[in-house]
Amino acid sequence: DAGVTQSPTHLIKTRGQQVTLRCSPKSGHDTVSWYQQALGQGPQFIFQYYEEEERQRGNFPDRFSGHQFPNYSSELNVNALLLGDSALYLCASSLDRGGEKLFFGSGTQLSVL
Amino acid sequence: AQTVTQSQPEMSVQEAETVTLSCTYDTSENNYYLFWYKQPPSRQMILVIRQEAYKQQNATENRFSVNFQKAAKSFSLKISDSQLGDTAMYFCAFITNDYKLSFGAGTTVTVRA
Numbered sequence: 001d002a003g004v005t006q007s008p009t010h011l012i013k014t015r016g017q018q019v020t021l022r023c024s025p026k027s028g029h030d031t032v033s034w035y036q037q038a039l040g041q042g043p044q045f046i047f048q049y050y051e052e053e054e055r056q057r058g059n060f061p062d063r064f065s066g067h068q069f070p071n072y073s074s075e076l077n078v079n080a081l082l083l084g085d086s087a088l089y090l091c092a093s094s095l096d097r098g099g100e101k102l103f104f105g106s107g108t109q110l111s112v113l
Numbered sequence: 114a115q116t117v118t119q120s121q122p123e124m125s126v127q128e129a130e131t132v133t134l135s136c137t138y139d140t141s142e143n144n145y146y147l148f149w150y151k152q153p154p155s156r157q158m159i160l161v162i163r164q165e166a167y168k169q170q171n172a173t174e175n176r177f178s179v180n181f182q183k184a185a186k187s188f189s190l191k192i193s194d195s196q197l198g199d200t201a202m203y204f205c206a207f208i209t210n211d212y213k214l215s216f217g218a219g220t221t222v223t224v225r226a
Contacts, residue, residue: 033214042117042204042216043158056212088156092214102214104158 002027004093004105012111013081021076021108025093029103032074034066035090037107043090049074078110086112115140117205117217125223126195133180134190134220136205145209147181149190152219153201161203164188195224 005024013019025032031050035043045058049068063079072093078085088109092102117138126132138147149161164172164181171179176196180189188207192199205217 033212035214040219042206042218043214045213045215048212058213090158092158102160102208106155106157109156 004091004103006089006091006105006108008108009106010109010111012113014113015081015083017081017112018077018079019081019110021078021089021091021110022073023076023091023093023105024073025091026103029093029095030072031094031096032068032072033092033094033102034074034076035092036060037088037090039087046076081112083112086110115142115207115209115213115215117207117215119205119217119220121220122218123221123223125225126192127225128195128197130195131191131193132195132222134192134203134205134222136188136190136217138186138188138205138207138215138217140186140207140209142209145207147179147188148206148208148214149177149179149188150204150206150216151199151201152204158204162190192222197224197226200224 004026007022033048034046037043046060048056052068065077068074088107090107091105094102145166147164151159151161162174162177176193178191202219202221204219208214
């Protein structure tokens with residue numbers, strides 16, 4: 001049983017560029033949440049997708065957007081990259097939006113130069 | 114606002130000894146789940162233990178146990194018989210009906226041989 005998979009594992013971009021990160025949830029899960037973890041800090045909630053819609057959003061600007069596909073996989077898009085967007089981006093999946101059992105992927109390390 | 118405070122940035126413990134990590138949180142909700150996550154250098158976020166707020170009995174998972182004090186909004190983690198593989202960053206977190214997982218800043222635990 002594959003767990004949560006994220007791609008790519010590492011990414012280097014320059015300021016102003018756009019980036020797309022991908023996540024496949026654990027088999028049987030229908031909800032995907034994205035978190036940003038800056039170096040030395042705890043993860044911060046970006047948003048959650050359920051039934052192909054953004055259901056909850058954290059305190060992140062509109063430069064951060066996402067999408068969920070019919071197969072429940074998800075993408076995180078960040079436009080107009082800033083140096084401060086450098087972080088580990090974690091994807092977590094769950095069933096029926098339930099938060100009591102979240103499974104995390106290994107993350108995508110984004111470096112903005 | 115929902116916040117999590119981990120007041121110990123770093124903890125060091127001798128192998129086979131016991132270490133306790135502190136965590137306090139703030140929420141106006143009555144129903145929520147509390148978690149301790151472990152993040153080793155691989156940066157994979159691994160669930161250590163989970164506690165339902167409506168349960169008075171403290172959760173236990175092998176060498177890991179919690180002391181949950183709901184009135185004080187305190188949720189400490191005790192690691193018994195520490196092993197070298199326990200070396201990692203530990204995050205306290207909780208989630209309410211808004212489905213957003215809120216994390217503390219983390220405590221780095223180093224187990225010495």
